[in-house]
Each structure stands twice: as C-alpha cells, then as structure tokens.
Amino acid sequence: MTIHYDADILGDYLHGELGPEQDAAVHAHLEGCSTCRTVHDDAVRLREWARRAARAEERELPAAVSANVWAAILAQQPSLPERLRSYWRPLLTIPVAAGVVAAAFVFGIPVLAPSTPPVRVAATYYFEAHAAQALSNPLADRSAITTMTLDRSTLPVIDATDVDAPDDSGAQSP
C-alpha cells in the first residue's frame, strides 16, 4: 500500500517549513509518487498564479497619501489658545521670576531669616554714645551732651537688625 502525503504537508514542504529530515523524506517521495507530485505541482501553479496576478495588479502609491500623512502629523499641532500660552509663557516667566527675586532681596526670604530674635538696642544708646564721643573729643559739638538728660523711658526701642549692631560692651554699657 502506497502512503501519500496530504496537501497540508506538501504545502509546508513547498513553503520550506518542514524540518530537514521530513523535508528530505517528502523530496524523495515526490520523485517516485505521481499522485503527490500532481498535488504538489498544483500548489506550485496556484502560488505562481497568485504572485503573477499580484504583480499584474500592483498599484502605484497615490500621490495624496504622502501629503495626507504630513497633514495628519501637522494636525497634531496644539490649538490657538495653547499656542498663545506657549508663546506668552517665556515672556511672562522672566519678569515674574525677576520680581520674585527682587522681593526676596528687599523683604527677605522667610526661610532664610535667622531663627534668633533680632538684636534690640535702646534709642538712648545712640545719644549716649554720641555724648561720650563728644566728651572725649574736644572739638566736638558740646550741645549734644545735653541729650544725656533725656528720659530714657520716653525713647523708643529701635530694631537694630538692619543697622550696624554695636558690640555688647559699647551698646549696653556706654
């Protein structure tokens, strides 16, 4: 009894999808089996017809395709408000950033402020220091000495954070 290969196996053989051993076996079988060779040749003719027809029916790429592809890509452009925002953003960002830096410079940045309380110096210090200097300097304006008679309780206390803070000896005990 002669064994024949089915069309599926012959199709795989035609497509080169069989393993080496099975491929060799089918190849040898086709040499001597006219029935299988007919099925095989029929499959070959069908494939050749399909390829020939495909070549004959081949079409050129329509010219509009390339233009439409680019149009679709460019259509991904953002809307007008988005474009305006992206245009104005750099123009607004720079002045705002400069303003923030200026404000930080003028008013101080809270997070950078020292945690210790500011040195508070009595206003009398300045009068007393001036009077002492005037006394030690013979050419100084002696009228300033009269300020030493001022009532200390009526003078304000000045926050000395932004002025040259005197050293402790000079400030507290003139």
Next chain:
Amino acid sequence: MKASRKPGEPPSPEAAAFLERVMEQYGKATYNFAYRLTGNEADARDLTQDAFVRVYRAWRSFQPGTSFLSWIYRIVTNLYRDELRRRKGRYHEEIPEDNEPQAYGGTRPLATNPIEDYVAGQLDEPLAKALAQLSPEQRQVIVLADIEEYSYQEIADIMGCSIGTVRSRLHRARGLLRRLVMRAQQQERQRQP
C-alpha cells in the same frame, strides 16, 4: 512609545527624514498590501496613511537591522483588524471624497458608483476577486505567505498569533483559493465559444 514630538513642536529633522525615506522606499508595498487586504482603494489609502502616521509616532522604537516591512505590515494588520471590529455589524457605504482623476489611471475617476466600480475592478483583477471571497484572516495569511513570501514564524509575528494558527489558516485558505480559481477557470472556459 509616545509621540516623538511634543505638542507645538515642529517635526524633528530626524523623524521627518526617517518618514520621508520609508514612505519613498516602502510606501508602494504598504499600499499594495493594504489594497489586497481591503480590496478597495479608499480603505487601502486610509490604512496606508494611518500606518505611516503610526510609524512617525513610534519611529524611535524601530530597530535598525530588522525588517521595516514586517513592522509596517504588522501595523497595517492591526489597524485593519481594529477597523473590521469597528465596522462589525454596521453598514459601510463608501463615499467618494472627490472626483479627481487618480494617479494610477490618469483619467479614471474615483468611484462615482461604488458597486459599478467594484464589479469593473473585479473583472480586471482575478486575484482581487478571489481574495475578496476569503475571510480577512485567510486573505492576510495568503498574501503574507504566498505573495509576500514570509515564513510561518514571520507571519505569526505580523498577525500576532501562533504558528499553528498560521498553518491551519493557510491550509484552509489555499484549499479555498484553489477551488475558487478552478471554478473561475471553468466559467471562463464556458464563456469562450
């Protein structure tokens, strides 16, 4: 992968050059592949356009040294499958966009009557006629295996299925195609005096 261009950013020179090159080199093959799957020019054109837009978006993910055609055929196959799902159960009427002469024919207008155009096209194109009678999956596998000459493994990669599925679809499709061609030949012989 995300788009290679942020909104508002013009196409980068690299992406533009890549797209131009692949459209020039593979545009025709991609369009013909799409045409064999869809069986009509309007859908083939849309499919080709969508595929190249996707290529542009993901061009950085393409690995040099691999087959670009396999990649774009996979994109076309996926887009086609999505489109079939979208249209499933819905009547689709082809509406011509304009009546300008087409590039391939010069004087032939776009479908003024889709049915007439379809029939006229089928008479001239035995392969298109035969392929139109296969299921979409059978059509894909025949085109990829017997016309584009891809291996089963490559077809499985493109179609996103197993080799066993490719083999069974291909065998059924070949059997059906054989019967269709034989019937067409018989009818042709009967028509001849």
